[in-house]
Each structure stands twice: as structure tokens, then as C-alpha cells.
Amino acid sequence: MEHNTPTTVSEKIPFWRDVRVLRVLFQVVFLFGVILLLAILYRNMLAGLRGLGLTLNLNFLQNEAGFDISEGIPYEPSDTYLKAFWVGILNTLKVSVIGIVCATLLGLLFGIARLSSNWLIRTIAAIYVECFRNVPLLLQILFWYTAVVAQLPRVRESISLFDGAFINNRGIYLPAPEPTSGLKIWLWFLGAGLILAVILYIVRWRKLEQLDRPGFRAKWALPAFLIVAFCGWFLTPGSPFTLDFPVLQGFNFTGGFSFSPEFSALLIGLSMYTGAFIAEVVRSGIQAVVKGQREAARAVGLKEGQMLRLVVLPQAVPIIVPPLTSQYLNLAKNSSLAVAIGFPELVHVGSTMMNQTGQAIPVFAMVMVSYLIMSLTTSAAMNWYNRRINWLNR
Amino acid sequence: MKAPEAIQEIQPPDNTKGPRAWVKDNLFNTWYNALLTCVAFVFLFFVLKGFLTWTFTEAEWKVIPANLQLFAIGSYTRDQVWRIWTVLYILGVLIGLSAGLWGGLVYRFALALSGIWLIFALLPFELATRGWFLGAIATIALPFFIGRGRTGLRRWILAGWLLSFPVIMVVLRGFGENGVLTSNWGGLLLTLILAVVGIVVSFPLGVFLALCRQSDLPAIRWVSTTYIETVRGVPLITILFMGNVLIPIFMPGLDINQVLRMMFAITFFSGAYMAENVRGGLQAIPRGQIEAAQAVGLNYVKTTRFIVLPQALRSVIPTIVGQFIALFKDTSLVSIIGLIDLLGVAKSVIANPDWLGLQAEVYLFAAVIYFVFCYSMSYGSQEIEANLGVGLHQNL
Numbered sequence: 001m002e003h004n005t006p007t008t009v010s011e012k013i014p015f016w017r018d019v020r021v022l023r024v025l026f027q028v029v030f031l032f033g034v035i036l037l038l039a040i041l042y043r044n045m046l047a048g049l050r051g052l053g054l055t056l057n058l059n060f061l062q063n064e065a066g067f068d069i070s071e072g073i074p075y076e077p078s079d080t081y082l083k084a085f086w087v088g089i090l091n092t093l094k095v096s097v098i099g100i101v102c103a104t105l106l107g108l109l110f111g112i113a114r115l116s117s118n119w120l121i122r123t124i125a126a127i128y129v130e131c132f133r134n135v136p137l138l139l140q141i142l143f144w145y146t147a148v149v150a151q152l153p154r155v156r157e158s159i160s161l162f163d164g165a166f167i168n169n170r171g172i173y174l175p176a177p178e179p180t181s182g183l184k185i186w187l188w189f190l191g192a193g194l195i196l197a198v199i200l201y202i203v204r205w206r207k208l209e210q211l212d213r214p215g216f217r218a219k220w221a222l223p224a225f226l227i228v229a230f231c232g233w234f235l236t237p238g239s240p241f242t243l244d245f246p247v248l249q250g251f252n253f254t255g256g257f258s259f260s261p262e263f264s265a266l267l268i269g270l271s272m273y274t275g276a277f278i279a280e281v282v283r284s285g286i287q288a289v290v291k292g293q294r295e296a297a298r299a300v301g302l303k304e305g306q307m308l309r310l311v312v313l314p315q316a317v318p319i320i321v322p323p324l325t326s327q328y329l330n331l332a333k334n335s336s337l338a339v340a341i342g343f344p345e346l347v348h349v350g351s352t353m354m355n356q357t358g359q360a361i362p363v364f365a366m367v368m369v370s371y372l373i374m375s376l377t378t379s380a381a382m383n384w385y386n387r388r389i390n391w392l393n394r
Numbered sequence: 395m396k397a398p399e400a401i402q403e404i405q406p407p408d409n410t411k412g413p414r415a416w417v418k419d420n421l422f423n424t425w426y427n428a429l430l431t432c433v434a435f436v437f438l439f440f441v442l443k444g445f446l447t448w449t450f451t452e453a454e455w456k457v458i459p460a461n462l463q464l465f466a467i468g469s470y471t472r473d474q475v476w477r478i479w480t481v482l483y484i485l486g487v488l489i490g491l492s493a494g495l496w497g498g499l500v501y502r503f504a505l506a507l508s509g510i511w512l513i514f515a516l517l518p519f520e521l522a523t524r525g526w527f528l529g530a531i532a533t534i535a536l537p538f539f540i541g542r543g544r545t546g547l548r549r550w551i552l553a554g555w556l557l558s559f560p561v562i563m564v565v566l567r568g569f570g571e572n573g574v575l576t577s578n579w580g581g582l583l584l585t586l587i588l589a590v591v592g593i594v595v596s597f598p599l600g601v602f603l604a605l606c607r608q609s610d611l612p613a614i615r616w617v618s619t620t621y622i623e624t625v626r627g628v629p630l631i632t633i634l635f636m637g638n639v640l641i642p643i644f645m646p647g648l649d650i651n652q653v654l655r656m657m658f659a660i661t662f663f664s665g666a667y668m669a670e671n672v673r674g675g676l677q678a679i680p681r682g683q684i685e686a687a688q689a690v691g692l693n694y695v696k697t698t699r700f701i702v703l704p705q706a707l708r709s710v711i712p713t714i715v716g717q718f719i720a721l722f723k724d725t726s727l728v729s730i731i732g733l734i735d736l737l738g739v740a741k742s743v744i745a746n747p748d749w750l751g752l753q754a755e756v757y758l759f760a761a762v763i764y765f766v767f768c769y770s771m772s773y774g775s776q777e778i779e780a781n782l783g784v785g786l787h788q789n790l
């Protein structure tokens with residue numbers, strides 16, 4: 001039967017029902033709406049700024065800042081705003097990097113402790129995690145700053161550790177290593193040790209490949225390097241470093257290595273808070289490795305250490321790394337809370353600049369762009385790492 | 395037939411039961427665990443000793459009862475406090491009805507809340523306050539018995555919950571000069587309002603942004619992605635600063651006070667995170683679901699409305715609770731801008747010359763309040779997760 005067969009659609013679809021046209025049209029309308037909204041806001045902003053007697057430009061950055069910054073790279077109040085901003089960026093990076101190291105150590109320690117077979121250790125770790133995770137970071141930082149660091153003894157009554165390190169309400173003072181003329185000779189030893197270590201590493205790697213057995217590749221290289229470095233230290237005429245001890249001079253300590261009270265409070269707060277989150281990340285990452293994997297590893301006769309290194313960690317690390325990075329990013333962003341206690345990082349310097357120049361919009365746009373660059377580079381690096389790991393595991 | 399012999403009960407061997415065996419298994423099973431236990435005990439002893447000595451002999455806790463009202467509601471006009479009680483009663487009725495209808499977690503929550511009100515009613519507050527607390531228990535209990543078993547009411551109660559949000563805002567604010575200006579909202583009340591507004595208002599925004607980001611129209615996808623990644627890449631405090639300065643400039647002529655500006659800024663911030671959470675739920679939906687919907691002839695709107703969103707939103711409930719907890723903590727940043735939320739009250743009490751040098755007491759008290767809220771919410775979130783059966787598949 002020939003009837004009822006649908007004839008091929010000969011006529012063209014009218015453009016108002018053509019999906020391809022509609023898609024383009026819809027996007028154009030959408031973009032138009034977005035641009036319209038932004039334009040209205042921009043116009044209002046210009047009108048508002050004119051009302052305040054401000055113009056939108058960045059020329060003020062070349063002016064003299066005129067305010068002091070208590071710590072960071074060398075800086076004078078007579079320097080420009082741009083220099084002040086740069087000091088803020090470096091201080092943010094400094095506290096973020098040190099904070100990330102401390103938080104990772106704390107997080108690893110407590111994350112593993114939460115999986116301990118020892119009830120007491122497990123419970124202490126759980127209490128730490130729950131207490132520090134569930135209280136706002138700002139509150140913690142204020143607590144450390146006003147209730148702990150500021151209550152430390154005054155300079156004259158400093159708490160002294162082994163007569164080298166001093167803790168008082170003006171900061172924490174540690175002895176700092178000072179390079180001497182011997183450092184150059186010792187660096188030669190280090191270089192030689194490094195070359196030796198690389199050779200041994202490759203030799204050991206080849207050997208393991210040949211034997212087709214799992215093993216610790218740096219097993220020879222690491223001790224060799226340490227031995228060379230250690231012997232070099234003693235063979236160098238005069239030691240390569242001397243310790244520069246903080247000394248009480250006048251009203252405060254000079255010399256050595258010092259942390260301001262603001263920095264200390266911020267660092268403690270950030271590390272403890274983020275450490276609690278990292279502990280959870282580590283715990284859940286290790287727990288996500290199925291139990292059967294461990295049992296299988298034991299069944300084929302791997303020792304406890306080998307099991308961790310060869311079976312559990314390679315599977316746990318890809319699970320841990322993405323949330324770990326987002327914790328690192330959170331820490332870097334949270335370092336902006338220093339504005340509440342006056343540590344001169346990006347936001348604090350930014351708000352001082354804003355108050356002095358009245359240029360709130362350019363200043364905060366610069367602050368936000370700086371954070372965005374940090375975040376986006378980190379997540380780009382992260383995505384690259386993730387792809388690599390997934391590629392290796394395939 | 396011979397009766398079966400009584401089976402002799404075999405006692406478990408010693409050392410597998412009882413406190414001694416427990417201690418041996420859990421504290422001293424290996425030599426290094428024994429060592430760790432000893433070190434931990436010494437550590438705990440000194441920490442606890444120091445803390446307890448401070449708490450019971452040195453700390454001056456009378457700063458807390460003297461400022462309790464301030465912590466709770468800040469500078470909310472005192473003769474308008476009935477508004478807050480009304481809100482508590484509205485919520486109580488809804489919670490009671492829901493507890494009767496659904497039981498389970500809601501029931502336990504209602505029970506816990508009644509218990510807390512009972513404890514408050516027993517504390518030595520003013521008589522009127524204690525009466526209000528007793529009334530709050532009644533508003534939970536009565537609707538509970540009314541609602542029990544009437545499953546037909548469920549739809550209405552859900553609508554009631556949705557409606558309660560604007561109603562509560564209106565009740566708290568009142569009208570015109572006779573009401574309570576939002577600039578007078580403060581304390582724990584403000585903290586809770588900011589967090590709830592931040593989540594509730596950002597929810598539709600987040601769903602919209604997430605759908606946009608999943609869209610196959612590039613222009614829409616790019617705009618949405620730019621918004622989400624920009625907001626997520628910068629700290630909240632910069633957005634609060636910007637909101638504080640920019641909103642009056644962007645909208646000249648409108649008098650928007652600081653509390654409202656912070657609500658805008660927090661919603662703006664929270665929307666981006668909500669979008670990412672919802673997107674997680676969207677991505678978890680198997681492709682086949684959407685293909686099946688298309689196969690039966692549903693268009694985009696219908697597919698999204700009836701197939702995608704119901705499944706996606708259900709699976710992101712625990713994540714949203716997590717976001718609420720984070721936001722609840724993050725609202726404390728408004729105290730940097732100058733609002734008097736819970737942390738702002740703590741700061742102002744410390745700055746009060748009558749209570750000099752009591753930072754530790756005041757901050758610890760505020761920390762305990764935050765902890766109680768966050769911890770109970772994260773407990774609830776785990777329960778919800780178990781009830782919904784989401785997130786269980788990972789460990790299999």
C-alpha cells in the first residue's frame with residue numbers, strides 16, 4: 001500500500017521554528033540583556049562617582065602612599081601606592097605558603113591519628129577536628145590575637161626557650177642562620193652530593209626495573225646525599241652558618257628571626273582551622289581505598305610499610321589531591337581575615353589605600369584580580385595534575 | 395523420647411570482654427600504642443588541668459548572663475521583642491506539624507528543640523521570658539498531635555514552609571517607623587537571618603546559574619562560568635567590602651542600609667557556590683534519563699522540570715546543608731564591615747570598659763554557640779544523607 005507514506009519534507013522550516021536560528025537568536029538576546037544590565041550599572045557608577053567628585057583612573061597609584069606598613073619587604077611611607085600594594089601581595093603569599101605547610105603537617109598528623117587503632121589518640125584527633133572545624137575562623141583568629149598572643153608576658157619578662165628563642169607580646173623571636181664565608185665551600189660539597197645522589201638514584205631505578213620488583217628508589221641516593229652533606233659540614237673550615245641570636249636591646253629584641261604578634265595569631269588560626277579540614281580530607285581519602293585492597297596486599301605478603309606505599313597511597317593520593325587543593329585555596333583566601341587584626345596583607349593594605357584615596361572601585365578591583373590570578377593559576381595547575389594522574393592510572 | 399540435654403553455656407574466655415580487655419585492645423595493643431597512650435594521657439592531664447582551673451577559678455563568667463540578651467538579639471528594639479517570639483511560634487507550629495506528619499529526623503529535631511526550650515524555661519530568666527519559652531513548647535507539641543498521621547496535609551505544610559520565609563521577614567521588620575529597622579537587627583538573630591537569607595535567596599539563583607553553566611549554548615555557558623569562577627576565586631571579605639561601597643553607587647536614590655547591603659553581597663557570593671553544588675547534582679544524573687525524556691517527547695523545560703531537577707536537587711540536599719554551615723560561619727565576617735552580629739556583639743562587649751580583659755570568656759562563649767549550631771547541623775546532614783541513601787555507594 002502506497003498511501004500514508006510521509007512525503008519528504010520538501011518545504012523549508014520557517015526560520016522562527018528553526019532550532020539553529022533560535023539558538024543564535026536566544027544567545028544574542030541573552031548577551032544583549034547582560035550587556036544592558038552592565039551598562040546601566042556602569043552608567044550609575046559613573047554618575048555616582050561624579051557625585052562624590054571622583055574619576056575612575058589608576059593615576060593615584062604613582063602617588064606617595066604616606067602610610068607605614070609594619071612588616072614585609074623594605075618599604076618607606078614615601079614609596080608609591082603601587083609599592084605598598086606589592087608589599088601586601090608578598091605578605092599574603094608569605095602567610096599563605098607558611099600556613100599551607102603548617103596546615104598540611106597538622107592535617108596529615110591528625111588525619112592519620114583519626115584512623116589510629118588507639119582509642120585515646122583517635123578521640124583526641126576527632127575532638128580537635130570537630131572543635132576547630134565548627135567555629136568561625138574569624139572568631140578563632142581574634143581569640144588567638146586578643147586572648148592568647150596579646151596576653152603573653154611583656155618584653156622584659158619574655159618566655160625564653162634555651163636562651164635562644166623568646167616569646168613575648170611583641171612577637172616570637174627565633175635564632176636565624178647567618179651565612180659565613182664557609183658557605184661557599186659547603187655548597188660545593190652539596191653540589192657533589194647531589195650529583196652522586198642522582199647517579200645512585202638512576203642506578204637503583206635501573207636495577208629495580210631489571211629485577212621487576214617494587215622498591216624504594218631513593219634508598220641509596222638519600223643516605224649518600226646526607227652523608228656527603230654531613231661530612232662536608234665538618235670538613236669546611238669554620239661552619240657554613242652561624243646562628244644569629246635575638247638580643248634584648250633597649251625596649252625590644254633585635255636580630256634573629258621574628259614573627260609579629262599579628263602574623264603569629266593569623267598563622268596559628270589559619271593552620272589550626274585548615275588543618276582540621278585537611279585532616280578530614282586525608283582520613284576520607286585513606287578510607288576510600290577499599291578494605292579488600294589492603295587484605296589483598298597482606299595476602300601477597302607485603303609488609304605494612306610496603307602496603308601503605310605501594311597499594312594504599314597510590315590510590316588515596318588522587319582522591320585526596322583535589323579537595324586538598326581547594327583547602328589550600330581556601331587558606332589563601334581566608335588569609336584576608338587578617339584585616340581584622342591588622343596584619344598588612346592584600347586586603348588590609350587595600351582598605352588603607354581605599355580610605356586614603358577614596359578610590360574604592362579600582363583598589364578593590366585590583367585586590368580581587370590579584371586573588372583571581374592566584375586562584376586560577378592554582379586550579380589550572382591542579383587540573384593539569386589531575387589529568388596526568390588519571391592518565392597514569394588508566 | 396529423651397529430653398534434649400540442656401546446652402551448657404560456654405563462657406567467653408577471659409580477656410575478651412569487660413573493661414580490662416577493652417583497655418588492652420584499644421589502648422595498649424602494641425608497644426608504640428602503649429607509649430602513645432601514656433604521652434596522650436600526660437598531655438590531656440596538663441591541658442585539662444589548666445583549662446578546668448581557669449574555667450572554675452580564674453574566669454569571670456558573669457559577663458555572659460549580664461549580656462545574654464545582647465548576644466541573642468543585639469540592639470533589636472526591646473519593646474518589640476514579641477515579634478521574635480511570634481516568629482519562634484510560627485516556626486514551632488510548622489516544626490510540630492512536620493514532626494507529626496513525617497516523623498523520623500524531624501520528630502527528633504522537634505523533641506530536641508522542645509528540650510532546649512524546657513531547659514531555658516527552667517533557667518532563672520524573667521518570669522515573662524520563661525512563660526514565652528513554655529508557650530514555645532506548647533506551639534510545637536499541640537500541632538504535633540494535630541498533624542500526626544494526616545498525610546494529606548503534607549503538601550500544605552510544604553507550602554507553609556515556603557511561605558513562612560517572607561512572612562517571618564515581614565513580622566521581624568514590621569511596617570514603617572513602628573516596626574524594627576533592619577539596622578537594629580543584631581546578635582545571633584542577625585547571624586541566623588543572614589545565613590538563612592543567603593541560602594534561601596541564593597537557591598533559585600544557584601539553580602539558574604547551574605543550568606546555564608550546563609547549557610549547550612556557548613554564550614550563556616560563558617557568562618555563567620565567568621560569574622561563578624570569579625566569585626569563587628576571591629575572598630568573601632572583598633565582596634562584602636565591594637557590596638558595602640558599590641551598592642549605594644550602583645543604585646543612587648535608593649536608601650539601602652548596611653544590613654540589606656550585606657544580605658545582597660552574601661547572596662551574590664553564596665549563589666556561585668550554590669551553583670557549583672547544584673551542578674554536582676546535575677552531573678550525577680545518568681545521561682540515559684535525559685535521553686529517555688527526549689525520547690518520550692519532552693522539551694527542554696519539561697525535561698528539566700520533571701526529570702532532571704527532582705533527581706538533582708534531592709541528591710544535593712546534604713551538600714546544601716554543608717554550604718549552610720559554611721555560610722553560617724562566614725556571616726561572622728560582617729562584623730569587620732561593622733554589623734553587630736553574634737561576633738560583633740562579642741567584640742562590642744569586650745570593648746565595653748565594664749568588661750575589660752574578658753576576651754577569652756566572651757570569645758569562648760560565642761565559639762560554643764557557633765559550635766552547637768554547626769555541629770548539630772552537620773549531624774543532621776549525616777542523618778539526611780543516610781535517609782536519602784545518597785553518598786552510600788562510594789565505599790562499596
